[in-house]
Amino acid sequence: MTDAASVRLRLASAEAETRRRATQEIPSVPAPEASELLLLALADEDWRVRKEAASMAARVEPRTAVVFAVARALAEHENVGLRNAAVEALILIGPDAVPGAIDALGRLDADGRKLAIEVLAGAPTLAGMRTLVRSTVDPDVNVVIAAAEALGKAHLAGDEAREIADQTLAKLLASDNLQIRLAALASLRESEADVPFSTLEPLLGDALLRRNALLVAGGSRAPRALLALAEAVTDPNPTVARDATLALALSLEASWEEPELVEVAGRTLRASATARKRLRALAKDPDAAVRSAAILALGLVRDPDDVGLLADALADDAVATYAEAALHLFGQDAVEPLLVAGRSAAPSLRGATISMLPQLAPRESEPLAAVRDALEDEAPEVVAPALKSLAIVGGPSDLAPISGHVAHADPMVAAAAHGALLAVASRHASAARSMIAGVDPRGDLALSTTIIIDALARTDASEPADAEFLSSALTHREAAVRRAAIDALASMGGDDAAQAVTFSLADEEPIVALAAIRALGRLGRAEQLATLAATTRDPMRLATILRALAEADPARAFAAARPLLRSPEASIAAAAVDVVGVTSTEGRLEALLSAMDHPDNEVVKLALGQLVRSEDDRAFAAVTRAVEHGAESVRRYAAELLGQEGGVEAETILRARLDREPSVVVRQTIMTALSARPSSSGGAPT
């Protein structure tokens, strides 16, 4: 316990830094002085001291006394700093502060009531939202506006709160007061309420309400909404046009499977030069959401001049999905401009265009020649996508050029060539077979030949000589060849293949040894793998062995992994969790539950990650318990999983935890999880 007198003395210091440091000690001062000192610090003249005091408030006990003491400060008129710090402190205290704010609401003047409303919005609860609904009939119009704004947080307080808030806000749209209508719209937008477009349409004519009305309409599948949003892209006010574009994109996504609805917007945009100009500018906006929206809309316009801009966006992770969708709307019309642009652009962009061509052009068409030409490019970023494209559309004539890249120095190119050769050789077995006649298994062509033999084995087109070739290839100087030979032997199957692969378990290259382990799994060598599992301690190797064993004999893998779940070595337990998690053996759930009290938090998190795949109530209960776990990282992880679950029960648990959770980080995760929950009312507005 800290001496209250000492803290009081330092809080009176002329030096702000001394007062700030004294404030940090207030939580360890015994009651009732702690409350009094907290109020002193909240009233300090220096903002840093006030801010520090607000952040300490949640740690000062007894909490109820603190809440009511701080709530009294909402009535303060002279010291604005104290008033604002009190609001911040109450919000940081969270749901426990709500009764104090509700109580104060009945005693405060209009200015104070607005502050209490701010607290109720900052610590959203059902009781708080009910109080806010009552405040929408307050005699003071500014309080009503504040209450309408605060109701925008109702979605954080559960479905019931959201429902009563949305109903109240919808009624407020009919208010005579423009500011109230504006606040109600902004809140409906924030809570992502589904408001019938017929309710919003009359508001679009009001210059002040238009922007928010458009945003609330975003996501609507009503044809009139799509039309209105597309038209609003040309709004003379650039901010309105920007928001209309965002809203339009939401509606387009909601209508994506209904071409006639999408075309409603498409026709409107194509008819307007202003709309196209606006969308092109917005497609370069710094905000990724705006860029995505504009890019999607430009796809509807289908102007070949925009292809370069859309292709640029393919290289941007944040918007690439939309660029692909937009280019698809162009179809074959995008091919020629893509080819022109691709000749001179940076490698990553050339690669992006190459990867799009097979999706846009018909097979064996002229543009696919560009994909083949790209194999000669010196940039790996171009060659790898070209190889991936050929994996899908390549023919017999592509086998040789693809083979030339399997030993490429760039690992991504080599991997892409490997995949492409496997795919094309599987489709054109006879052409592939004719390519490999007479190849030396120790020579430079051994890798491509091995891959082709693998492809032929996968299509049941093996020949007796293939096994002999692969056995020789297992001693090749290049690890990549040895690894490919192991994969091919696994595809061929049989005891001889297993015997040959076994020698590679001792290969000095980890990639070869791991491939050999996986091959034994494919070959069904459960006994051998179980023996390996009992003697291996390297976690990555053990995980690979157990996973291979799971492929050969799931029950045996489970039996081998289960005792390891309790291994004091976290790495071993983690490997075991990974394998037990992917099996469907009886007892899986109980086994994973037994890992929940492992001393290593990472093991617990891994177990949670596997448990959430289960449909059993016991798994849900385990995740629920993990929200109370001693480690912050586990609580945060569990909260995220519950948020993903999205059910009413999960929401209740998260809300209950939010009231007690001491960690700011976990609280934020819970708030994010709650705010991301979809409305249970569902359904698109019409």
Next chain:
Amino acid sequence: MTRRPFGGGRGFGRGGPPIGRLPPGSAPRLSIATPIEVQLRADEYRMIRDLVAERLGLWFGQDARFSLERRLRERLVVRGLSTYADYYQLLKYSPLAEDEWDEASELLTTHETYLFREDYQLRAFKNELLPALAEQCAARKRLQIWSAGCSTGEEVYTIAILVLESGLFDAKDGWEVRVYGSDLSKRCVAAARRGIYGAASFRVTTEDSRDRWFTKVQTPRSSLPGGAPSLAAGIAGGGVVGAAATVSAYSVAPEVRALCHFGRMNLLDEERTHLVGRSDVIFCRNVMLYFDPPARRRVIDMFYERLVPGGALLLGHAESLLNVTTAFELLHLKEDLVYRKPSSSTPK
């Protein structure tokens, strides 16, 4: 009794459309995937994401799964791994983990920067902070500035140029100036030490300044940071440079280089950050926004500890210490607000 699987029916898919309230993956994902490309499962994503946050402080949000998958895919290929769970094991438990973190951090960090970036802040630094520092440091005649997260070095050289242009810290008068740049990426630090930049790094630099502090050289295109032409530019005007072997570039003048030092550093590695010594100014611009809240807090506490009393912390224009710490004062300059460690503070 059974319940539906977690996330069932929510439609969370690959990629992350950032538009408003839409769930990620609502737009059709059309990328071609070859049969051997491994995909990052949601549970694997969370574990690797948390590991990256703990080790590097970098935070990948809920929409970043596809980005993380794409960035790390190469490492699975190189290591011959068949799942991202294996890669997690490698990073977390393998004896090879240290080496692998070096490679992973190269792929996970963002390196975009240029000379004289955020000029209003640099003007405030040159016109207001440097004169104040000349007075504060007059007794010891030593000035140390740290650029934390310096990427390919442009910020470090910019700071050194501003110090030289101020004329307040002349070595002939006994001043010792050190501008230290640190970055997580080994390749970035190597590029910073080379100090040779292409056109993209000079996008806001005046010709006068460039000609005064840099020398024209020929260098392989591949050795330059940034500067890739776009497809839109290709369509609009043609004339985009191809993959030429060498290009014209600019090398930092020796007098600027003489002030600058570089080192590789993870800002969460206390042992390493203590080696920097006390700084008068710390620049950490557009770095914290990639950190998760706990890492942000740890790094800010470390900066506080590494600054001399009265020392200044300059963050990027979109970054602040709001809700991170109250330990710094706000210093109102004519063109900017910067954070200052209180002069009366004592080391923690």
